[in-house]
Amino acid sequence: MPVITKADGTRLWARRTTAGDLATWFGWLLGVALTVVCFQFISEHTIWAFVWDAPRQAADLLERSVPPRWDYANQLWKPMWDTINIATLGTLLAILIAVPTAFLAAHNTTPSRALVRPIALFVIVASRSVNSLIWALILVIIFGPGMFAGILAIGLRSIGFIGKLLYEAIEEIDPTQVEAIRATGASGAQVLAWGIVPQIAPAFAGISVFRWDINIREATVLGLVGAGGIGLQLQASIGRLAWEQVSMILLLILATVIVSEWVSARVRHAII
Amino acid sequence: MTTATLPFDARAAARAWRPPPLIESAWLRYAVYLGALLYLVAGLGSVEVNWVRAAEGLERGAQFLAAFFPPDFVTHWYEIEEGILESLTMTVVATVFGVILSVPFALGAARNIAPLPVYLFCRGVIAASRTFQEVLIAILFVAMFGFGPLAGMITLAFATIGFLGKLLAEDIEDIDASQAEAVRATGASWFQLLAWGIQPQVLPRFIGLTAYRFDINFRESAVLGLVGAGGIGDTLNSSLDRYEFGTSAAILLIIIAIVLACEYASGWIRRAVQ
Numbered sequence: 001m002p003v004i005t006k007a008d009g010t011r012l013w014a015r016r017t018t019a020g021d022l023a024t025w026f027g028w029l030l031g032v033a034l035t036v037v038c039f040q041f042i043s044e045h046t047i048w049a050f051v052w053d054a055p056r057q058a059a060d061l062l063e064r065s066v067p068p069r070w071d072y073a074n075q076l077w078k079p080m081w082d083t084i085n086i087a088t089l090g091t092l093l094a095i096l097i098a099v100p101t102a103f104l105a106a107h108n109t110t111p112s113r114a115l116v117r118p119i120a121l122f123v124i125v126a127s128r129s130v131n132s133l134i135w136a137l138i139l140v141i142i143f144g145p146g147m148f149a150g151i152l153a154i155g156l157r158s159i160g161f162i163g164k165l166l167y168e169a170i171e172e173i174d175p176t177q178v179e180a181i182r183a184t185g186a187s188g189a190q191v192l193a194w195g196i197v198p199q200i201a202p203a204f205a206g207i208s209v210f211r212w213d214i215n216i217r218e219a220t221v222l223g224l225v226g227a228g229g230i231g232l233q234l235q236a237s238i239g240r241l242a243w244e245q246v247s248m249i250l251l252l253i254l255a256t257v258i259v260s261e262w263v264s265a266r267v268r269h270a271i272i
Numbered sequence: 273m274t275t276a277t278l279p280f281d282a283r284a285a286a287r288a289w290r291p292p293p294l295i296e297s298a299w300l301r302y303a304v305y306l307g308a309l310l311y312l313v314a315g316l317g318s319v320e321v322n323w324v325r326a327a328e329g330l331e332r333g334a335q336f337l338a339a340f341f342p343p344d345f346v347t348h349w350y351e352i353e354e355g356i357l358e359s360l361t362m363t364v365v366a367t368v369f370g371v372i373l374s375v376p377f378a379l380g381a382a383r384n385i386a387p388l389p390v391y392l393f394c395r396g397v398i399a400a401s402r403t404f405q406e407v408l409i410a411i412l413f414v415a416m417f418g419f420g421p422l423a424g425m426i427t428l429a430f431a432t433i434g435f436l437g438k439l440l441a442e443d444i445e446d447i448d449a450s451q452a453e454a455v456r457a458t459g460a461s462w463f464q465l466l467a468w469g470i471q472p473q474v475l476p477r478f479i480g481l482t483a484y485r486f487d488i489n490f491r492e493s494a495v496l497g498l499v500g501a502g503g504i505g506d507t508l509n510s511s512l513d514r515y516e517f518g519t520s521a522a523i524l525l526i527i528i529a530i531v532l533a534c535e536y537a538s539g540w541i542r543r544a545v546q
Contacts, residue, residue, distance in 0.1 A: 035368045038361035042421045045358060045502065050418030057416045085315045129531040130524065133407065133495040134505075137512055138520075142333040144325040151319065198291075221407040224498060225509075238411060250408065257403050 065247035072248045076233060080252060082147055083229035086222065087215035090154025095208055097155070098162035105163065106170035109196065124167070128160030132218045136227040147228035154215050154222070161211050169203040170196065205271045213264035220253050336517045343525055344518025348511065352523055355504035356530075358421045359493040362503055366425045366493075367486045370432025377433055378440035384452075385444065385462075385470070394437070401434025406492045410501040421502030428489045428496075435488070439481050440474065447473045476545040483538035490534050494527050 002017040016024065050057075103109045105120035136153035143149045173196060181195035223231020230249060237245035295301040345352070380386045380394030401409075410427040417423045447470055455469035497505025504523060511519040 031368075035365055038364040041357060041361040042365060042425055042502075046420045046422040047418055051422060053418075054416045061412070061415055082318060085318055088311075089315055089319070125532065126528070129491075129528045129535075131491055131495045133498060134508065134524070134527075137498075137509060138336065141336070141512060142326075142329040144322055144329060146322070147319050148321045148326075217403075217405045221405045224407065234408075234411075250404070253408070254403055 061243060064241075065243035067244065068248040068251055069242075069244040070248065072245050073252065076230065076249065076252055079223070079230040079233050080256060083219045083223075083231075084216065084256070086147055086150040086154055086227075086229050087212060087219040090151045090219070091158055091208065091212045091215050093151060093155035094158030094162055094211070098159045098166060099204075101159065101163045102166035102170060103192075105167040108173070108175070109170055109192075120163075120167075124160045124163040126160070127156055127158075128164060130157065132157035132215075133221060133225060136222045136225050140226045145226035145228070150219065150222040150227035150229055153227055154219060157218070158211050158215060161214075162207055165207045166200065166204055169200045169207075173199040202271050206268045209264045209267045213260050216260040217257055220256075336520070339517030340521040340525075342518075343522035344516070345522045348507070348516070348519045351507045351510075352504070352519070352526065355497065355507035355523070356526060358424075359490065359497075359503040359505075360530075362421045362425045362428060362493045362496075363486065363490045366428030366432060367482065367489050369425075370429040370485070370489075371436060371482050373429065374433045374436035374440065377437040378444060379466070381437055381441035382444035384447075384449070385466075394441075398434050398437045398441070401430050402438065406431050407495060407499055410496045411499050414500045419500040419502070424493060424496040424501035424503055427501060428492060431492070432485055432489065435485055436478075436481055440478055443474045443477050444470060479545045480542040483541040487531075487534040487538040491531055 002014045002020070004012045004014050004018075006012060014021075101120050101123055104111070104116050105124060107113060107117065110117040110120070132153050135156045136149060139149040139152050139156075143152070177199060178191060178195035181191050186194065219229050219231075220234075221231050223229045223233070224235050226232070230253065234246065234249050237243075237249060293301055295304060377394045377397060380390045381398055383391055386394065406427055409430060410424060413423040413426050413430075417426065451473065452465060452469035455465050460468065493503045493505075494508075495503075495505045497503040497507065498509055500506070504527060508520060508523045508527075511517075511523065
């Protein structure tokens with residue numbers, strides 16, 4: 001503990017040494033300076049007249065979006081169904097690819113640590129570092145606008161998420177159970193089925209449902225880049241400045257997200 | 273002494289025990305299977321794939337992949353630099369503001385230190401921020417504040433409040449109550465209770481969550497440009513629209529590099545403080 005001895009010999013307790021104090025203050029100074037510089041950069045790229053106008057704009061927006069156009073909902077059921085399908089099928093696709101990838105990436109199940117594991121880890125990292133909306137942008141160029149691009153985008157982004165959490169779960173399993181199964185003379189596949197899978201099944205189910213829940217949210221905006229779902233209607237409504245339709249869409253999204261969160265919480269609660 | 277040694281019957285042994293099924297009642301189990309199958313058929317049926325278009329697109333996909341070798345950093349470097357700087361500055365400012373604002377909301381949303389009306393209000397704000405995808409919130413803020421990084425910054429700060437507010441509030445609710453009790457017993461005021469009873473218990477996780485959120489904010493800032501909220505997403509989108517795949521490849525590589533650097537740094541910070 002830092003103790004400062006004063007000139008008259010009395011010893012004072014201090015929280016930090018003088019050097020520690022200086023370093024802390026310097027750190028704070030650096031942080032504040034960085035924030036100010038960054039804010040200045042943003043400020044230079046902002047038209048402040050619009051910002052000062054924001055309260056009026058917000059009031060205007062609110063006025064035009066209330067009440068929502070209720071009968072517009074009839075045109076939204078199909079896109080909402082598409083959105084849910086994009087999320088669900090995308091998650092299923094991701095599971096199909098992520099599960100083998102996770103087994104290849106976990107250091108205790110990978111067939112080759114030198115060759116296969118780095119490749120599997122690379123797949124996971126590459127998938128994770130690109131946002132699903134960016135995946136959708138690219139896939140729409142390749143496959144054309146529509147749900148298919150959306151499903152692939154959700155799937156590609158989710159591989160990394162499910163793969164990462166699942167391989168971490170595989171690495172954390174209790175090795176004694178695997179050892180016990182192996183001691184009975186079980187083959188590799190049997191060890192997998194009876195020693196490893198039962199240990200990670202609850203984690204796997206939890207991860208999948210959690211990702212599905214996230215994917216519902218993500219799927220609502222994929223339409224903005226043409227990848228199907230309710231985002232298409234949203235894009236069209238914003239383009240025509242039909243804010244009473246936008247508020248209807250947002251309400252519907254809100255309801256769907258709440259339901260999906262409830263389902264996901266129930267399922268995770270039941271399993272874990 | 274004779275023991276009747278029966279030959280080991282593997283089949284009988286396999287028949288004798290089976291793992292219990294996840295859903296106990298048989299008809300419910302098959303109903304779930306059937307429902308899942310029906311959904312899969314209906315869901316897959318709703319996907320329309322234009323295979324002719326896809327075949328054409330594969331060629332474009334090949335061009336896109338080819339553009340990575342080598343990526344074109346030079347032609348539109350000015351735009352790329354602007355976009356990246358916007359994304360990074362948005363991330364920094366949004367994280368700082370979001371963290372500062374999330375603390376009062378987290379305190380208000382922790383049931384053990386906040387009165388019920390405050391609790392409900394703070395939980396409401398947090399739920400609102402968490403429900404909508406960042407891009408949807410950005411659309412509204414762009415409509416209010418005009419195009420540019422400020423709208424994106426406000427969006428990310430708002431999303432940060434929901435994320436950090438919720439996790440920090442749960443952390444505060446999980447603290448060791450006896451320590452807070454001890455501080456309170458010395459006659460400490462509410463602020464002293466926060467400073468000496470609660471803050472030391474949640475600080476390490478708070479720092480970890482902040483680092484994690486910084487990482488998320490950068491990822492999100494890369495797509496907010498699609499709705500006009502500034503950042504690299506806009507540059508990426510226009511390069512894709514113009515089929516300048518070399519530039520798109522360069523932007524993607526830069527995004528991935530920064531994301532990996534952020535993730536590595538945030539992982540390091542989280543390990544260091546916990």
